[in-house]
Amino acid sequence: MRNQVLLIGAITLCLGACTGAKASSVAKTDSTAQSASASTAAAPVAPNVITVHAKDFSFATPTQIPAGLTTINMINDGPGLHHVEMIRLDSGKTITDLEKAFALPASPPAWAVFTGGPNAVDPGKTSSATIDLLPGNYVMICLVDFPGGVPHFAKGMLMPVTVTAATAGPPAAAPTPDETITLTNYAFALSAPLTAGPHVFEVKNTADQPHEVAMIKLAPGKTAEQFLAFMAKPAGPPPASAVGGITPFTGGPTYFTADITPGNYALICFVPDAKDGKPHFMHGMTKTITVM
Numbered sequence: 206m207r208n209q210v211l212l213i214g215a216i217t218l219c220l221g222a223c224t225g226a227k228a229s230s231v232a233k234t235d236s237t238a239q240s241a242s243a244s245t246a247a248a249p250v251a252p253n254v255i256t257v258h259a260k261d262f263s264f265a266t267p268t269q270i271p272a273g274l275t276t277i278n279m280i281n282d283g284p285g286l287h288h289v290e291m292i293r294l295d296s297g298k299t300i301t302d303l304e305k306a307f308a309l310p311a312s313p314p315a316w317a318v319f320t321g322g323p324n325a326v327d328p329g330k331t332s333s334a335t336i337d338l339l340p341g342n343y344v345m346i347c348l349v350d351f352p353g354g355v356p357h358f359a360k361g362m363l364m365p366v367t368v369t370a371a372t373a374g375p376p377a378a379a380p381t382p383d384e385t386i387t388l389t390n391y392a393f394a395l396s397a398p399l400t401a402g403p404h405v406f407e408v409k410n411t412a413d414q415p416h417e418v419a420m421i422k423l424a425p426g427k428t429a430e431q432f433l434a435f436m437a438k439p440a441g442p443p444p445a446s447a448v449g450g451i452t453p454f455t456g457g458p459t460y461f462t463a464d465i466t467p468g469n470y471a472l473i474c475f476v477p478d479a480k481d482g483k484p485h486f487m488h489g490m491t492k493t494i495t496v497m
């Protein structure tokens with residue numbers, strides 16, 4: 206139980222601008238606690254933490270990450286909306302192969318494994334997600350195509366990242382969620398009504414294709430439909446702010462944190478459908494939630 210408290214502490218710390226120094230001091234505290242009780246089994250440790258800066262149109266990121274559960278804190282340096290998607294390249298495929306595949310109208314090939322990451326937040330904010338990284342070659346990519354319809358990876362937001370063998374020691378324990386979101390074709394199901402306050406969300410995708418959670422806080426009186434209309438054709442002030450979530454992935458679980466305040470939220474999936482290429486929100490994959 207005490208370790209769970211420590212883990213939640215680490216995640217709460219990282220909701221703000223989490224630095225590598227903070228992360229390593231958390232890890233140190235944890236390993237000191239372990240050696241103090243050497244007679245007990247190795248205690249689980251917090252996930253590895255990395256910090257990524259995103260801006261128009263590049264990422265500043267560590268290019269080598271040890272395998273295992275990893276909390277990615279993405280700081281959006283703006284001025285646009287950005288997110289982090291980690292795509293694992295299997296079958297010896299390269300970043301050039303991925304760029305070629307994305308240039309075709311077809312769905313992404315099976316060797317491009319979508320593993321998620323922190324979803325879009327407004328400029329100046331931090332989005333935090335925890336995902337499990339296997340050793341291999343990954344591409345960190347921004348699929349956001351707002352404004353103008355050209356995906357940001359085509360403007361430079363793609364970076365090769367090598368996930369190396371896990372570091373020695375006990376494996377990291379998963380964050381302790383207080384809410385589970387289950388993704389299906391084409392719906393979001395919440396395990397409990399959403400309440401105000403900081404939350405750790407667990408997200409499971411039980412479908413046969415990638416889905417995402419784009420979490421949006423609607424401006425007073427605005428609807429998810431008005432937000433989607435704005436995304437298609439921006440005019441006037443944005444009717445919502447982006448507050449994070451998890452980028453497209455299969456399987457899971459993945460985790461993200463968000464501080465929820467009273468008002469209306471929308472969960473939206475923008476992933477193009479595997480069968481007809483239409484974004485999943487056009488298949489009904491939006492959910493509006495009122496938080497008292």
Ligand SMILES: [Cu+2]
Nearest residue numbers: 287347349357
């Ligand atoms: Cu971007």
